[in-house]
Amino acid sequence: MTLIKPNAAHWGFFDAVVRDGRVTEVRPFAHDPAPSALLRSMADAVHAPSRIDQPYVRKGWLRGQRAGTPRGGDAFIPVSWEKATRLIAEEAARIRAEHGDEAIFGGSYGWSSAGRFHHAKSQLQRFLALGGGYTTSVNAYSYATAQALLPHVLGTNEVLLGKVTSWEAIQAHAKIMLCFGGLAAKNGLVSAGGAGAHDYIPAMRRAVAAGLRIVNISPFRGDTEEDLGADWVPIRPGTDTALMMAIAHELIALGRADEAFLATHCVGWDRLKPSLAGRTPEWASAITGVPVATIQALARDLARLPSMLTASWSVQRADYGEQPYWMLVALAAMLGSIGQPGQGVAFGYGSINGMGTSRRDLPSPSLPATPNKVQRFIPVARIADLLENPGGTLPFNGRDLPLPDIRMVWWAGGNPFHHHQDLNRLLRAWSKPETIVVNEPWWTSLARHADIVLPATTTLERNDLGASGRDRFVRAMHQCVPPQGLARNDHDALADVADALGYRERFTEQRDEMAWVRHLYERWRVNCTRMGWEPPDFEQFWSEGHVQVPREDEPFTQFTDFAADPEAHPLDTPTGKVELWSETIAGFALPDCPPMPSWLPPRESLLSAAEDELHLLSLQPPTRLHGQMDMGRVAAEAKIQGREPITLSTADAAKRGLKEGDIVRVFNARGACLGGVKLRDDLLEGVALMATGAWFDPLEPGVPGSLCVHGNPNVLAPDIATSTLTQGLSAQSCLVRLERWEGPLPPVKVHVPPPIEVE
Numbered sequence: 091m092t093l094i095k096p097n098a099a100h101w102g103f104f105d106a107v108v109r110d111g112r113v114t115e116v117r118p119f120a121h122d123p124a125p126s127a128l129l130r131s132m133a134d135a136v137h138a139p140s141r142i143d144q145p146y147v148r149k150g151w152l153r154g155q156r157a158g159t160p161r162g163g164d165a166f167i168p169v170s171w172e173k174a175t176r177l178i179a180e181e182a183a184r185i186r187a188e189h190g191d192e193a194i195f196g197g198s199y200g201w202s203s204a205g206r207f208h209h210a211k212s213q214l215q216r217f218l219a220l221g222g223g224y225t226t227s228v229n230a231y232s233y234a235t236a237q238a239l240l241p242h243v244l245g246t247n248e249v250l251l252g253k254v255t256s257w258e259a260i261q262a263h264a265k266i267m268l269c270f271g272g273l274a275a276k277n278g279l280v281s282a283g284g285a286g287a288h289d290y291i292p293a294m295r296r297a298v299a300a301g302l303r304i305v306n307i308s309p310f311r312g313d314t315e316e317d318l319g320a321d322w323v324p325i326r327p328g329t330d331t332a333l334m335m336a337i338a339h340e341l342i343a344l345g346r347a348d349e350a351f352l353a354t355h356c357v358g359w360d361r362l363k364p365s366l367a368g369r370t371p372e373w374a375s376a377i378t379g380v381p382v383a384t385i386q387a388l389a390r391d392l393a394r395l396p397s398m399l400t401a402s403w404s405v406q407r408a409d410y411g412e413q414p415y416w417m418l419v420a421l422a423a424m425l426g427s428i429g430q431p432g433q434g435v436a437f438g439y440g441s442i443n444g445m446g447t448s449r450r451d452l453p454s455p456s457l458p459a460t461p462n463k464v465q466r467f468i469p470v471a472r473i474a475d476l477l478e479n480p481g482g483t484l485p486f487n488g489r490d491l492p493l494p495d496i497r498m499v500w501w502a503g504g505n506p507f508h509h510h511q512d513l514n515r516l517l518r519a520w521s522k523p524e525t526i527v528v529n530e531p532w533w534t535s536l537a538r539h540a541d542i543v544l545p546a547t548t549t550l551e552r553n554d555l556g557a558s559g560r561d562r563f564v565r566a567m568h569q570c571v572p573p574q575g576l577a578r579n580d581h582d583a584l585a586d587v588a589d590a591l592g593y594r595e596r597f598t599e600q601r602d603e604m605a606w607v608r609h610l611y612e613r614w615r616v617n618c619t620r621m622g623w624e625p626p627d628f629e630q631f632w633s634e635g636h637v638q639v640p641r642e643d644e645p646f647t648q649f650t651d652f653a654a655d656p657e658a659h660p661l662d663t664p665t666g667k668v669e670l671w672s673e674t675i676a677g678f679a680l681p682d683c684p685p686m687p688s689w690l691p692p693r694e695s696l697l698s699a700a701e702d703e704l705h706l707l708s709l710q711p712p713t714r715l716h717g718q719m720d721m722g723r724v725a726a727e728a729k730i731q732g733r734e735p736i737t738l739s740t741a742d743a744a745k746r747g748l749k750e751g752d753i754v755r756v757f758n759a760r761g762a763c764l765g766g767v768k769l770r771d772d773l774l775e776g777v778a779l780m781a782t783g784a785w786f787d788p789l790e791p792g793v794p795g796s797l798c799v800h801g802n803p804n805v806l807a808p809d810i811a812t813s814t815l816t817q818g819l820s821a822q823s824c825l826v827r828l829e830r831w832e833g834p835l836p837p838v839k840v841h842v843p844p845p846i847e848v849e
């Protein structure tokens with residue numbers, strides 16, 4: 091029998107074709123103007139050999155080898171759900187009693203899957219909050235630096251996360267768009283919660299057709315689609331601030347700094363302006379590699395054309411990542427473009443689907459957050475510091491955060507062995523807790539480094555709602571196939587542990603899956619209705635499979651009220667103005683984040699590289715979402731002899747005698763991995779590109795420093811904070827060396843289960 095069922099993933103809504111209890115194919119959502127090719131991997135993933143078929147416990151853990159023992163090298167012992175539930179409940183209760191609620195780390199960062207009820211992290215955090223609380227994390231790997239910085243500068247994160255100036259407005263008014271880090275098409279494949287409409291590429295195409303000139307300022311020409319006809323300004327990674335400063339220098343020379351706007355809408359110009367005196371195009375050219383004439387031409391174009399300025403999120407995931415973002419705001423302020431129709435500055439137009447594509451300002455359905463009575467947290471990328479330094483403190487945004495002694499870690503819906511930098515450091519720190527619990531559908535590198543592994547269903551095995559605040563559609567997600575193996579929904583697994591601990595009813599609120607889905611939909615429907623738009627009732631939604639949220643009537647520009655009258659509509663900064671100098675940050679007296687935009691040379695970059703070193707950028711993968719779907723055919727087809735591709739310029743390959751298809755060992759003092767060589771002649775010499783997401787596969791599991799045979803660049807990237815203001819990640823500031831791999835190729839073993847022993 092063949093069934094067609096609606097469902098959703100972060101990379102698109104789809105209809106699953108189900109034959110005899112198996113998903114055989116998924117078909118793109120009919121209303122999606124540009125569906126993502128990643129959908130081709132979905133049927134592979136649901137029935138993959140790497141699915142976790144039942145609960146497991148690490149052998150060493152069962153034998154009492156807990157805190158201080160390496161993880162990742164042991165066999166796993168299959169156990170029943172009853173036993174796994176009892177072990178976890180007893181362990182959680184013991185740790186809370188002996189070490190306090192703050193000894194449980196439940197930050198559980200990660201993208202999880204699209205459905206909003208079964209959102210694994212939200213489920214886990216609700217469960218932990220109702221059980222007494224937990225230490226958590228704040229901000230996102232995506233833009234942690236900007237999230238902490240921008241409120242000081244603009245009083246808001248709306249330019250990063252919120253409703254940014256729309257493509258329609260840019261199309262109508264801007265003539266030039268400077269894109270630091272480009273507008274990479276691959277990044278538009280996803281929206282968190284589901285991409286019903288991939289509006290991203292069509293929106294930029296329309297703007298270009300209407301006369302917008304796009305300037306791709308990036309080491310890689312491929313960061314804009316060829317048909318956008320963008321100008322390419324190759325730049326050394328980590329040097330964008332210097333280029334921005336030289337453009338600012340030229341604007342002053344041209345008499346095009348908007349002194350009136352700077353006086354009425356900003357503070358700190360009197361300090362920033364003199365600091366730009368020596369920031370000439372010649373100075374910047376030596377740092378950035380951008381010719382003097384190009385810098386002068388960019389300044390002249392900005393002086394005469396209405397402009398939008400943007401930087402990709404990657405630009406701030408680098409050493410001193412605060413500086414390019416702050417300086418880009420300063421540049422927009424100098425142009426007086428902030429709040430002018432279709433102009434100004436915003437971040438991430440090239441980073442995710444839905445930035446600047448229009449939908450009405452309405453809420454999105456989600457599981458409401460449950461208050462957490464433990465007040466302890468870390469900035470998200472400081473997980474290794476937390477585990478290494480119990481009882482210590484961590485400077486963050488002007489405070490000293492106390493670091494609790496973490497005895498238990500619980501992760502559901504994220505993967506630190508994907509997302510964290512310097513995995514060999516993480517692996518050492520990961521031996522500190524007594525117990526690590528992981529809920530996962532697949533034997534990812536995280537599940538392999540856990541003590542107790544709970545097999546989770548995938549979205550295709552349950553009912554849910556798919557929705558993203560950046561998308562025009564809400565999706566009814568219908569269960570397509572029964573749970574695979576003994577997998578269970580995270581919610582049900584947690585409800586049983588809550589039961590063992592005496593709070594099942596508070597956790598479930600006595601609703602089953604469909605009652606929750608209906609409840610979340612109804613809450614959303616009421617909220618939307620209050621805001622002037624009424625979605626259909628649940629029955630209609632569920633049978634039609636989706637709801638369309640109306641588009642905005644008018645092109646939208648941010649900060650128009652502030653631009654028109656800064657006294658009546660001040661920003662939420664201490665001065666109410668754009669802070670080009672921050673008294674607050676000055677008060678923190680930080681060695682690594684001055685109180686105004688400044689040029690700080692990155693700790694690792696081509697400026698300090700040895701002759702044979704390359705700057706490695708670890709990009710978002712075109713063939714999957716982070717580590718998700720790495721087992722699928724789209725990722726597999728792009729690999730080279732099963733290894734993650736590393737893209738080199740033809741010049742760099744020639745220097746090293748390498749050709750397309752060669753396998754190389756990529757290494758630095760932090761670690762080493764294999765990669766398969768790909769060549770491009772539109773990549774800046776000295777730069778190498780490697781996507782994140784190939785599952786970490788150490789030659790000797792559990793042994794720090796072991797070669798990752800698959801190609802995970804996080805064995806190479808540094809785990810160093812951008813600054814003590816923001817504590818963001820600086821993954822992009824990474825130097826490596828290469829050598830051809832001559833020996834026999836070790837097999838990639840990470841896509842099948844780890845060793846399992848039956849006791």
Ligand SMILES: Nc1nc2c(c(=O)[nH]1)N[C@H]1C(S)=C(S)[C@@H](COP(=O)(O)OP(=O)(O)OC[C@H]3O[C@@H](n4cnc5c(=O)[nH]c(N)nc54)[C@H](O)[C@@H]3O)O[C@H]1N2
Pocket residue numbers: 199200201202203208210231232233407502503504505506508509510511529530531532534546547548549580708709710715716717718782803804807821822
């Ligand atoms: N070097 C380097 N590192 C980076 C970056 C970089 O640019 N360079 N980028 C960073 C960024 S921006 C991000 S956002 C992070 C992403 O890091 P993560 O969000 O942690 O990566 P994912 O692979 O998406 O992890 C989600 C996990 O949830 C699991 N999952 C899916 N559905 C379910 C479910 O229903 N239940 C449960 N329990 N689990 C489920 C998936 O199998 C997957 O393992 O990586 C960061 N790391």
Ligand SMILES: Nc1nc2c(c(=O)[nH]1)N[C@H]1C(S)=C(S)[C@@H](COP(=O)(O)OP(=O)(O)OC[C@H]3O[C@@H](n4cnc5c(=O)[nH]c(N)nc54)[C@H](O)[C@@H]3O)O[C@H]1N2
Pocket residue numbers: 231232233270271272274276277278279280307308309310313325326327328329330402403404405408440441442443707708709710711712713714715716822
């Ligand atoms: N297909 C796919 N799309 C995704 C994701 C995914 O995993 N897969 N992940 C999503 C997530 S969670 C996020 S946060 C976003 C991230 O979105 P981004 O951070 O924008 O994505 P990246 O691919 O890391 O970087 C974009 C480009 O920036 C350029 N770049 C890197 N460093 C520098 C620099 O120092 N200067 C300049 N000028 N350019 C530089 C690189 O050439 C790179 O191609 O992507 C989202 N989109």
Ligand SMILES: [Mo]
Pocket residue numbers: 230231232233
């Ligand atoms: Mo991200």
